[in-house]
Amino acid sequence: MAGKTLYDKLWDDHVVRTEADGTALLYIDRHLVHEVTSPQAFEGLRLAGRKVWRPATVLATPDHNVPTTDRSQGISDPVSRLQVETLDANCRAFGITEFDMRDQRQGIVHVIGPEEGATLPGMTVVCGDSHTSTHGAFGALAFGIGTSEVEHVLATQCLIQKKSKNMLVSVDGRAGEGVTAKDIVLAIIGRIGTAGGTGHAIEFGGEAIRALSMEGRMSLCNMAIEAGARAGMVAVDDKTIDYVKGRPYAPSGELWEQAVASWRELHSDADAQFDRVVHIDAADIVPQVTWGTSPEMVTGIDGRVPDPAQEDDPVRREGMKQALAYMGLTPGTPITDIRPDKVFIGSCTNSRIEDLRAAAAVVEGRKVADNIRQALVVPGSGLVKRQAEEEGLDRIFIEAGFEWREPGCSMCLAMNADRLEPGERCASTSNRNFEGRQGQGGRTHLVSPAMAALAAVEGHFADIREV
Amino acid sequence: MQKLNHIEGIVVPLDRANVDTDAIIPKQFLKSIRRTGFGPNLFDEWRYLDHGEPGQDCSQRPLNPDFVLNQPRYQGGTILLARENFGCGSSREHAPWALLDYGFRVIIAPSFADIFYNNCFKNGILPVVLDEAVVDRLFDEVTANEGYRLAVDLEAQTITTPSGEVISFEVDDFRKHCLLNGLDDIGLTLQHVEDIRSYEQRRREQAPWLFTDLG
C-alpha cells in the first residue's frame, strides 16, 4: 500500500463518518470567526433554537470593518459599527472567546490564530474566510468556508466535505537574494493559474519551502486559495515546533511532549502518491509584480506589461485586454516604469513582524517619493504592532513618511475608510488584485513587503535585488 | 432552503472568465447582517455607472446600458451562463445570496471555484459544469437568439435546449438529494450526534491537547 500524503493523514484523523458516495463528516478542531461572515450564521442558530457545540474551540475577532485610525471614539460608519457590535453580542450570548476592538490581541484573524497558538499542527482549522489556507503553514488542514458552513460548524463541530485530490508543488533549489515567500507564491500562481489548484489540496515542498520561516510559510499558504486550492500546507519541522512553543494557547508540560511526538508524523510519507506534481526551480524566480486584475497576471520585476495580441486563446486574450484597460497600462511598458500613487503594507498575507522588518529595512533613512499620495503600514495584530514599536520600526516608517496604523484588514479590501480612489494605483502586499478590491476603480499591483517599500521610496517599481 | 428540480427560463450570458465574488457582490454590501436584499447590488460595479453604497435606492441609479443584466432581452433571467473559474476569490456567501435574490437558480460554467460551488448548493442554486466546447456553443446560441431559454431538470440531470437537444450533467448524489428536497445540512448532521460524540471520545484519548479550552 502506498504511503499517505500529509493531507491524507490530516483528513483521516478527522473523519467522523463517511457516506457511500464518499461524502464525509469531518471534525473541526478550531473555528475562527470574524464579523462579516458570521452574523447570519448566529442568526440561523437562534432561529433554529440551536446551541454552539463546543464554544471553547471558537476564537473571534473583528478585523474587516474596524478603523485603523484612532479607535477611542468607536466606529463612525453606522453600518460597520452594527456589524462589529453584532459580533460582540453574539460572542457574549454564545460563550465564545473574542478579542474585541479594544483588546490588545485584536487583529486579522489569520494573524492572531498562529500568534496565540490557537492554530496548532494537525488541527482542522476553518473560518468564514477564504484565506484560512494560511494556517496550513503549520501542517494543519485549514480552509475557508461559507456562512452556511460557519453555522454548521458552530452547531455540530463538523463539516460535510468531499476529499480533494492531492497536489504537490515542489520549489526546488534555493531562492535568490531578495526573493521572498510572496514572490514564490506569485510565481507559482503565474505558472499554474488561478484555477490551477481547483479541486486539490496543495502541499508545498522542496528545499526553497523548507528554507522559509513560519512567517514566510504563512504568506505562501495564504495565497493557495489564489491558485484555486482551498487548502495549502507545509509539513511540520523544527521551525514549526519552535514557533508554536510557549504561545498562549499551545499545550505545555507533558501535553506538549505528547503533542510534539504526534506532530513529528505530519509530513507526507516518502512513497506517498500525489495526483499532480509541479516542480518549480527556485533559482528561476525573480521578485514578482502583478500587472492585471487576477493574481495569475504576474511577471518579474525585470519584465514588461504583456501584449494581448501575443495570446492565442481568445478568452484569455479578451481577459488580458479588459485587465489592461482597467489597469490603465500599455503593452510593452517596463514594470519598473509603473508609478504607484499609494503603497499599502499589510493584510493577512504580509503584516507579520518579519514583513514589517523587511519593509523597514528598505525605507530606513529614506523618504517616501513625492508622487506617492499615501503610504500605509497596517500591522496584522495589536501584538505585532507592539513588537514593531519595541523594535523602533514605527519610527522608521513614520520618519520616512508612512502612516502607522491600528491593526485590521484595512486597504486589503477597503471595507473601512482605507481605500483607493478611482484610477489610483497601489503597490500592495495583499493577496488580491481584483477589480475594485481596494476601492472602486482602484488599481492593485501585488508585491512583497520589501518591493512595496522600495516602490514607496523610489516612486516606481524597482528591483530589490539591486539595492 | 428552497427546493429545486425543474427550472425553465431565460439564459443570461456573462462572457468573462474568472468572475470573482468581489465582482458578484462588492464588499461595501457585506456589512449587512442579513441574508436577503442583495439582489439589486448583484454585479454592482458593472451594472451601475455610479458607486453604490448599502441602503441606497437602486431604482434611481444610472444603469450601465452595456452590461448584460441591463439589456431588455435578458430581463427576468433565471439561468446564468458563465465562463471558467466562476466565483473565484473570497468565501463570501453573499455572492450566492445576491444571485439568488436577483432570481438566478442555475449557473452553467466550464468550471467553478470550490467554495463558491459549495455555497451554491447550500442556498438552493444549482451550479452546472459543462465542457468548455458545450459552453461555447451555448454562448453562441444565446447571443444569436433573443428569448433563448433552457430547461434544467435536476432529477434527470439534463438540460434541454430550444432545439430539443438534451445535455447531461454530473452532480453529487448527496447534494442533489439535498437540493431536490430543500434539506438543511445541519438537521442531517445532527442525526449523527452519536458518531460525533464517539469520535470526540476517541480523539480526546489520542490528542488530548486538542481538548483544552480557549478562554
Ligand code: SF4
Ligand atoms: S487581510 Fe484581506 S484577505 Fe486577509 S482576511 Fe482581511 S480582507 Fe481577507
